[in-house]
Amino acid sequence: MKEGCRRFRDFCDKEAGMSVKNDETKIPVEASRALSIVENCLGTSLLGVYLHGSAVAGGLRPNSDVDLLVIVSRPLTHADRRFLVAELLKVSGRYPTDDAGRRPLELIVFHRADLTASAYPARSEFVYGEWLRDAFEAGEVPEPVSDPELTLLLAQARQEARALIGPDPVKLLPVIPDSDIRRAIGDALPALLGTLEGDERNVLLTLARMWRTLVTGEFVPKDVAAEWAMPRLDADAAVLISHARGVYLGTVEDDWRAWRRQVRQVADELGERVAALLSHNS
Template sequence: MSEQIQTALAALHNILGDMLLAVYLHGSAVSGRLQPQSDIDLLAITERDLTEDQRDGLLTALLRISGRHPATAGGARCLEVMLFRRSDLARTAYPARAEFIYGEWLRDGFEAGERPMPTRDPEHTLVLAQARQDAIPLFGAGADKLLPEIPQKHVRRAIGDALPALLGGIHGDERNVLLTLARMWRTASTGEFVTKDAAAVWAIPQIQSRDASTLDYARRAYLGELADDWSSRSDATQRLAAYLRDQVIESL
């Protein structure tokens, strides 16, 4: 484990104590494809609700431990930390409920005084489904013991329900949105979860050349092979996003 992961794990233990049941590492760090701007993804399971003091204490700790976006070479990586109650996971309700979420896209709000509160979101369902497939325990039982097996009908519904918000946030986040759409297409078509760059490699041969070049640009930027500049690619981005959206919907 990196020092940053160890520090985050220690903070979870210190703040949550014996109500902390498990902590998992998932996402790019587990797939072996940790890219220059990849977050460190942690998922924790708690026995009960967080108190206000625990919620505030964990937020303060993560604001200190997590690197700001965009990450700098050699500096701290951005953290994404999600907490789920065991009772919520046992019910596998849709959409999944998260007890606490930290991510760098939320930092401005947190620094302005917002507090991370419980939320229900289709994205939570997708995170749980993927984590059940690839997460490794840093503390506690294996993922197959505590993380639920998400029904495929919930996965497919979550992909469809997450599309509008994803597309609505494309401006300023072009690379991530296009690669996420490619990954949604892959999952909707095959039922498998893969990394963003692997999804792009799968999708590119199925796309017309001018749009394929845009997706390959996103893939190469994700891998750190070129500068991530979308200022002159607005039309191409919108065209590709619309095409990928249509493929996702058709596959669903």
């Protein structure tokens, strides 16, 4: 960890305008290793590297990914993409369990020229995540992609991210209009509901967070969104949201076999609440 941070500091000393964030946020070891990979691959085209997600908002939970957002001054080459995939596969923890105890990495690269408030949906140059491991190990290389979830990610990262290299995130990340946040939630909703089976915890908590964001305009950790949602639901639905929250916090097992029918009902109810708010605000 200390060696990694020293390397990043040395790198920043060489690059005018670069800085390493020095606050109380602990840099996960997986982030330290990923930063070294990004530095080796992208060098002087790096404008900023940001830690976001659970690591900076409420703390890493037992099943949390380590989330990194990278901003570059040029498009990635095919060789860049192949190098990043090959090296990140070596340091990212497998999901759902990793024999070495490493956490999964999610690393997304954006080209600075694509980060404009008028660009919808947001476009990324490169995405690494453990849900793509099988494809990467089979030789696939990620290409640029536009997705409403990237718009939501940028909006949340601008609010909470911590700079590891580069300026404060508000200097590089665009202001996402409220209209685009609502649009992105609406566009992402059908796909989210379609992935419920096998990902019950994440889907229920993401729906709760969408609901809360539409009501309050804020992005909060998933357990906080669940706490907010529970008293606003009937008792049976609140039990399932409480269970999802417990799984997220690592206090209960990720077992939904006793609630398969009820899970779908609660997910649909949350989806309807989100859709109603979107319709009301349109």
